[in-house]
Amino acid sequence: MMEDIHIQARNLYKTYYPALSFGQTFKSWFAYSSTPAGQNALSDISLEIPRGAAVGLIGPNGAGKSTLIKIIVGVLRPTSGQIIVANRVPYKDRMRHVADLGVVFGQRTQLWWDLPVIDSFRLLKDIYDLSNNAYVDSLDELVALLKLEPILKKPVRQLSLGQRMRAEFAAALIHRPSLLILDEPTIGLDALAKQAIRGFIKHNLRNRGTTLLLTTHDMQDVEEMTDSLYLIGKGRILSKGTLADLRARFFPDRILDVEFNELPDLNTLPKGLRIDNISGNNVSFSLSKSAVSSKSIIPSLYAQYDIISLRFGYQSAEEVVRTFYEEHEA
Ligand SMILES: Nc1ncnc2c1ncn2[C@@H]1O[C@H](COP(=O)(O)OP(=O)(O)O)[C@@H](O)[C@H]1O
Ligand SMILES: [Mg+2]
Missing domain, CATH: 3.30.70 (Alpha-Beta Plaits)
Structure with missing residues (x-):
C-alpha cells in the first residue's frame, strides 16, 4: 500500500527581499548586479511527512523553521519550489486548507484579547461554520482534556501564559483538523504548563491520527511529542531521522x-x-x-x-x- 503523504515539499526556496527606499530603488536601477540583496531563508528544502506522523523541526534561531511553517500554513508563498498539503497548494487554496488545519504560534495569540475565552471559541464556530452538535462535542471534549472550565469566562488578557496556551490549543483544535502545526508551543512556559501541553498531545491527540508538525528548542518536547526529526540549519535540511538514529551516529x-x-x-x-x-x-x-x-x-x-x-x-x-x-x- 502506498503511504499517504500529508505534507510534501520539493526544492523549496524562500528569499525575503528587503523593502527598499526610493533612493535605494533608484540606485539599484544602475547597479551592475541583478541579484537581489536578500539571502535565502530557505534553500532547497524537500520533505515528506506521512499522514499521522509526528515530526519535529529543530534548528538554531534564524535557521528557517518559522519560514517553512508559514509556507506550510499558507501565509507565505515560496520564492520557488513546490508545496503540497493534503493535495492542495496552501497559499493558493487557503480557505479549504485552513478548514483542515490547526496552528499554534507560541509567541502570538489567535484568541481575542479582550473577550472571554468562550467567546473566542464561539467566533471560531462561525468562522469554521461548525454545526451546533459538532461544536458542542468538540468543545466539551477539549474543555475536559485541557481543564478549561475555570478560565472559560475570563478575558484572555487576564490569563497566565500556561492557561492561555491551553486555550490556544483548544482554539486550534475546535474544528478537529487532521493537521496540527505548532511553532515553539512551549516557549516561556514553566515545567508544569509544559507537561500539561505535552501530556495532552501525547495521550489525547496522537492516538486519533492527527498529523503533527512542531518546531521547538526543547528536546524534551521532541522526545515526548514526536517520532522523528528534521534538523535545519541556515535554511537547509542538514539531517533527518529519529533521535535514536542521531544518537547512534554521534554517540x-x-x-x-x-x-x-x-x-x-x-x-x-x-x-x-x-x-x-x-x-x-x-x-x-x-x-x-x-x-x-x-x-x-x-x-x-x-x-x-x-x-x-x-x-x-x-x-x-x-x-x-x-x-x-x-x-x-x-
Ligand atoms: N519577515 C521577514 N523579513 C525579512 N527576513 C526575515 C523575515 N522573517 C524571517 N526572516 C529571516 O529569515 C531567516 C529565517 O528566519 P525564521 O524562519 O524566522 O527562522 P527560525 O524560525 O528558525 O528562527 C532569518 O535570517 C530571518 O532573519
Ligand atoms: Mg521561529
Missing part, C-alpha cells in the same frame, strides 16, 4: 555515571571504560558498545568498588543535538 557509546563512596584509584578500572568527567566522588564514564558488555562490567565494578549509586544510559537528547550542530557550524 554510539553508552554513558555510565558512578557515585563512589570514596574516589578510588582509577588506574585499576575494568578495561573498556573511558573517563569523561570527575566531580568529587562522581565519575562519568563512557563505554563503547562493541568493546564491553554492560552485563559483565557493572557486576565487576560493584565487586571491585564501594559504589553508592550507578546510572547506566544514553547521552541526553540535548547533548546529541548540540554535538550535531557543533559539527555543522564548523
